[in-house]
Amino acid sequence: MQLSEFDFPFDPALVAVEPVHPRDGARLLVLDRAGGRLMHRRVSDLPEFLQAGDLVVVNDTKVVPARLTGTKGATGSRVEVLFVRDLGDGTWDALIKGTLRVGQVLVFASDVRATIVRRDAEATLLKVESRRPMEAVFEEQGTMPLPPYIKRPALQEDRQWYQTMFARRAGAIAAPTAGLHFTAGLVERLAEKGVRTATVTLHVGPGTFRPVSTDRIEDHRMGAETYEISPEAAASILETKQAGRRVVAVGTTVVRTLEASAAEGRLGAVGGETRLYITPGFRFRVVDALMTNFHLPRTTLLILVSAFAGVGTVRKAYEEAVRERYRFYSYGDAMLIL
Numbered sequence: 332m333q334l335s336e337f338d339f340p341f342d343p344a345l346v347a348v349e350p351v352h353p354r355d356g357a358r359l360l361v362l363d364r365a366g367g368r369l370m371h372r373r374v375s376d377l378p379e380f381l382q383a384g385d386l387v388v389v390n391d392t393k394v395v396p397a398r399l400t401g402t403k404g405a406t407g408s409r410v411e412v413l414f415v416r417d418l419g420d421g422t423w424d425a426l427i428k429g430t431l432r433v434g435q436v437l438v439f440a441s442d443v444r445a446t447i448v449r450r451d452a453e454a455t456l457l458k459v460e461s462r463r464p465m466e467a468v469f470e471e472q473g474t475m476p477l478p479p480y481i482k483r484p485a486l487q488e489d490r491q492w493y494q495t496m497f498a499r500r501a502g503a504i505a506a507p508t509a510g511l512h513f514t515a516g517l518v519e520r521l522a523e524k525g526v527r528t529a530t531v532t533l534h535v536g537p538g539t540f541r542p543v544s545t546d547r548i549e550d551h552r553m554g555a556e557t558y559e560i561s562p563e564a565a566a567s568i569l570e571t572k573q574a575g576r577r578v579v580a581v582g583t584t585v586v587r588t589l590e591a592s593a594a595e596g597r598l599g600a601v602g603g604e605t606r607l608y609i610t611p612g613f614r615f616r617v618v619d620a621l622m623t624n625f626h627l628p629r630t631t632l633l634i635l636v637s638a639f640a641g642v643g644t645v646r647k648a649y650e651e652a653v654r655e656r657y658r659f660y661s662y663g664d665a666m667l668i669l
Contacts, residue, residue, distance in 0.1 A: 332548050332611060336642060338628045339649045347662035348481050350492050355517045358657055358664040362648050364640050369651055374512040374665055377622070383525025384576035385620075386567055390507035390584045391530040393498035395466075396473035396490060404436035404444070412437065412445075412457070413476050414465065415504055415536060422448070423457045423465075426504075426537060431455075443468055466501070476504050478540075478661055480627070492662070502534035502557065508624045508661045509582035529567040533558040533584040538606070543629055548610055553631065558588045559602035568598060568617065577619035583632050586639070589617040609635040611642055621668045625652055625659045640668045 351357045354374070361370040361380060372379075381387070397414040413426040423445070435447045442462040449456035461468060474485040475493045495510035496518075518528060538554025545551050560568075568589070571578050580586045591605035592598050593616040608631060621639055626632040637645045648666065657664045 332642075334543055334546055334548055334629055337548070337630075337633050337637060339646060339653070341628065341653060341659075345653065345656065345659045345663075346480050346482075347658035347660060347664075348483055349488075350511060350662045351658075351664075353514055354512050355514045357512050360648060360652055360655075360657060360664070360666045362640060362644070362666060362668045364644065364668060367644055367647070369648060371655065375517060377517065377667065378520050378524050378526065380667060380669060381521065381524065381526045381579065382576070384571065384574055385526045385579055386571040386576065387521060387526060387528045387579045387581060388564070388568070388585050388589065389495070389497045389510050389513070389528065389530055389581045390533055390588070391495075391497045391499045392503040392507060392532055392534050392584075393501040394475060394494055394503045394506050394535075395469055395501050396475050397469045397504065398474045398476045398485070399439050399468070399472060400474075401437045401439040401445075403431075404438050410437055412439075413504060414457075414469070416502075416534075417465070418456070421459045423459055425455050425457050427455050439468070440472070478505065480660055481662070497530055499530075500532050500534075502532075504537070505535040505539065506661065507533070507535060507582040507584045509622050509665060511662070512622075512665050513581070527567060527571075529564040531558070531560045531564050531585060531588045533588045533605075535584055539584070539632070541631070543631060543634070548634055551608065551631065553606045553608040555604040555606050556587075557603070558591060558605050560588065560592050560598075560600055562600040565592075565598060565600045572598075572617070578617055579620040579622065580618045581622050583621075583623055583626075583635050586615075586618050586621060586635060590615060593617050609638050611638045613638045615639065622665055623668070624661065624663055624665055625649065625657060627660065636666075636668070 359372045416424040445457040445459045475489040536556045543551045591607040
């Protein structure tokens with residue numbers, strides 16, 4: 332398929348720059364895949380669309396405030412670095428904009444510096460020297476890695492806003508944004524109705540956001556991201572499927588986690604890395620319903636949603652969302668696909 336099929340007319344004024352309060356007060360566009368019917372509701376109405384025995388699966392990854400501002404050791408000019416992943420032995424995978432060369436030293440504090448040991452189209456690797464654990468450095472002087480379409484500096488409030496209530500396991504550079512809409516009260520009302528909740532982990536990395544630069548979407552390659560399904564979550568998912576009830580994925584990261592684990596026709600406690608790229612024609616083995624935010628055009632996330640609900644159906648839903656002035660992207664409104 333051509334990438335141009337995953338475009339839609341869009342008004343940049345719809346990009347949300349902060350979340351709705353309370354979180355479950357966000358709007359919810361409900362799409363019935365079978366008939367293509369659209370309903371305009373609120374996230375707080377979610378329990379009305381689920382039934383006893385259904386299982387809501389969320390991502391418990393935690394966003395690390397791993398964006399640091401430093402200086403180039405040679406010139407003193409400012410540089411912004413997003414520390415993506417600890418590769419061990421002081422080596423970090425990082426994202427840095429600008430012209431930099433191997434051997435260049437970056438200074439973040441009197442006791443924290445890093446040397447660029449690799450810089451090419453595939454990766455930037457830093458060798459870090461720090462007297463403190465980097466986790467402590469991030470907490471003390473880092474900022475949340477808000478996506479670039481939020482045109483403002485990160486605020487102290489973003490440390491709470493850009494984190495789901497399920498966040499437990501540090502390792503993500505972006506929030507699993509569909510989970511941002513959940514509150515303790517919403518989870519309690521789901522439980523009262525007999526809807527269970529399970530958590531899995533996928534640490535959101537650059538692979539999720541890597542631009543699709545190929546005309547044919549099938550030619551794109553996903554980057555690797557780490558995921559894990561615990562024995563408890565696997566048991567809940569299997570029980571739900573065996574009982575004929577629905578597994579409701581909260582976010583595209585949960586979809587990729589569950590479907591990656593079932594790629595070989597099995598689902599169980601598992602962990603590792605996935606490069607799963609879901610395009611139209613994909614056979615979904617686990618996920619029966621999907622709650623997701625509205626995504627950028629021409630992205631792997633929109634392609635995944637289109638694979639789940641149908642390209643034409645999703646295009647019409649997005650046109651409706653734009654027409655009805657839904658708030659888009661990370662801090663925006665949500666869509667429930669049944």
